Amino acid sequence: xxxxxxxxxxxxxxxPMWLSALLFSLAYIMIVSERLNxxxxxxxxxxxxxxxxxxxxxxxxxxxxxxxxxxLTGMMIIVAIARDSGVFQYLAIAAVKRVRAQPWGILVxxxxxxAFLSALLDNVTxxxxxxxxxxxxxxxxxxxxxxxxxxxxxxxxxGGTATLIGDPPNIMIGSxxxxxxxxxxxxxxxxxxxxLALTLIPFYLMWGRHMKADPALIEKVMKYRELDxxxxxxxxxxxxxVLALVMLGFMFAHDYGIQPATTAMLGAGVLLxxxxxxxxxxxxxxxxxxxMAEVEWITIFFFIGLFIVxxxxxTTGLLExxxxxxxxxxxxxxxxxxxxxxxxxxxxxxxVDNIPFVATMIPMIQNMAPAFGGQQELIPIWWSxxxxxxxxxxxxxxxxxxxxxxxxxxxxxxxxxxxxxxxxLAFPLMLLSVMISAVYVYLRYF
Amino acid sequence: MKAAEVMSTxxxxxxxxxxxxxxxxTIMRSRYRSMPVVDEDGCYMGMFDVNCLLKHVIPKxxxxxxxxxxxxxxxxxxxxxxxxxxxxxxxxxTICLSHEVHxxxxxxxxxxxxxxxxxxxxxxxxxxxxxxxxLGMISYFDVGRKILAVGHLNDD
Numbered sequence: 001x002x003x004x005x006x007x008x009x010x011x012x013x014x015x016p017m018w019l020s021a022l023l024f025s026l027a028y029i030m031i032v033s034e035r036l037n038x039x040x041x042x043x044x045x046x047x048x049x050x051x052x053x054x055x056x057x058x059x060x061x062x063x064x065x066x067x068x069x070x071x072l073t074g075m076m077i078i079v080a081i082a083r084d085s086g087v088f089q090y091l092a093i094a095a096v097k098r099v100r101a102q103p104w105g106i107l108v109x110x111x112x113x114x115a116f117l118s119a120l121l122d123n124v125t126x127x128x129x130x131x132x133x134x135x136x137x138x139x140x141x142x143x144x145x146x147x148x149x150x151x152x153x154x155x156x157x158x159g160g161t162a163t164l165i166g167d168p169p170n171i172m173i174g175s176x177x178x179x180x181x182x183x184x185x186x187x188x189x190x191x192x193x194x195x196l197a198l199t200l201i202p203f204y205l206m207w208g209r210h211m212k213a214d215p216a217l218i219e220k221v222m223k224y225r226e227l228d229x230x231x232x233x234x235x236x237x238x239x240x241x242v243l244a245l246v247m248l249g250f251m252f253a254h255d256y257g258i259q260p261a262t263t264a265m266l267g268a269g270v271l272l273x274x275x276x277x278x279x280x281x282x283x284x285x286x287x288x289x290x291x292m293a294e295v296e297w298i299t300i301f302f303f304i305g306l307f308i309v310x311x312x313x314x315t316t317g318l319l320e321x322x323x324x325x326x327x328x329x330x331x332x333x334x335x336x337x338x339x340x341x342x343x344x345x346x347x348x349x350x351x352v353d354n355i356p357f358v359a360t361m362i363p364m365i366q367n368m369a370p371a372f373g374g375q376q377e378l379i380p381i382w383w384s385x386x387x388x389x390x391x392x393x394x395x396x397x398x399x400x401x402x403x404x405x406x407x408x409x410x411x412x413x414x415x416x417x418x419x420x421x422x423x424x425l426a427f428p429l430m431l432l433s434v435m436i437s438a439v440y441v442y443l444r445y446f
Numbered sequence: 447m448k449a450a451e452v453m454s455t456x457x458x459x460x461x462x463x464x465x466x467x468x469x470x471x472t473i474m475r476s477r478y479r480s481m482p483v484v485d486e487d488g489c490y491m492g493m494f495d496v497n498c499l500l501k502h503v504i505p506k507x508x509x510x511x512x513x514x515x516x517x518x519x520x521x522x523x524x525x526x527x528x529x530x531x532x533x534x535x536x537x538x539x540t541i542c543l544s545h546e547v548h549x550x551x552x553x554x555x556x557x558x559x560x561x562x563x564x565x566x567x568x569x570x571x572x573x574x575x576x577x578x579x580x581l582g583m584i585s586y587f588d589v590g591r592k593i594l595a596v597g598h599l600n601d602d
Binding site for chain 2: 086089090093128132133135136139140220223224225226227228229231405408409412413
């Protein structure tokens, strides 16, 4: 526990532990209620931690995980530039044409593309790229978009589970622990692939076997020229080369003490440089401004505030107390603790934003290290947290930001995905995927 | 000089129950970019804009918020566009009602009127102050004709 050395006296002589718990709970309730933008809530709560004397400003800055912030920002810049080349649309259309635009084949291919891209990019970016193409294709084929959009929600959350950079919970876990990109890839990608494949079974039984489209309409989709989606070949080559190097950096740079944030920021810097070099000063400013504007600053500021709030709670010892409570509940059994964390994370992530949940769970789990014999012993628990929180996002429409983005597209295409209808199907499927994960974690690590 | 002095009175208008097909034929025949929609009492309801027709003939995945940014891979024929148009042609023009153009009141000074034209790129309705009655429309042509007329007068 970090010694409490606030410069400002704690508000109204309240115990800092309860004061931080109060601020944390208020912030959490406000985030769940969605009355105010989450970035504003986390900034206000972070400022509250300092003003009330729970943290000094210096401590607050220490609490911000700049590895997570740098990784998110760097990847957002790279993706924003790469997206302009049209490569992601090319990939989606080529995949659809590969299966001769047959509806079930399209569903499978769009799921695979979504999962693949979600493993490499953030889920929101992925669905922003894939959902409009899905609407275009289903409109052309005159078939309902719902099964496709539903499948893409699942694919984005499952794909995001597979890598360190796929989903914000994994970025936070990777940053807080010594787990590398390869650790995530070797431990989580196999189970993510298995779940993705198994998910296709209920989708086929429910929708796939009934899917049909008029051959004349299929011919229209086959007329899409995927190569025409590439708008800038030069940019395509540059961005793919940088993206490949960044992926290699994630895999191998850790051995040289280079963190993922450095790799991502270096990649973003190199790509910006390549993009700007041929242009004059004014055009360079314009290009950099455009790329920077694509960064989701709301998410970045949400993270910054959240890290400070959670650090405030952590410094007062509240999370250590909660960790002991969990250990008492599981009687100190590592497997029981891992399973409890996995299922609680899954259910919580289905109902509330998984980012603040995971941000809170990380220091709590770190506090369990002495009980289990050191940090190394926590590894299966980290995988449980990752699987629970990432897959849990599939449990409801509010489980992940990407779900809401897809629901927005469905609404705009006049085929709304209702909260209840989605949850009735998605929640049991999500629980099934978490059960499969639980079996995997138990068999592999215990 | 004020807006009332440059506007065209008794402009062509659409009624709320007019269909998109009627509106499309009218604006194509008269080469308008937009037309005001008024109810039976002459009350201004909003503008019908040709962009709305474009929106309905292009795949909806393109124009929806956060839709496709890049459509260069889609190659369609006039038949494809007409098919989409056919699906909406019997809808009332009110599905296309736009409120982006703010009506001017008849006393708006000429310079401000020109600035509004510059920003909206469309003809602007003039509505009586304190009521919704459409008094006229101001287009580039109305203003341009009056400016050029000064030159012709000077030449004479």
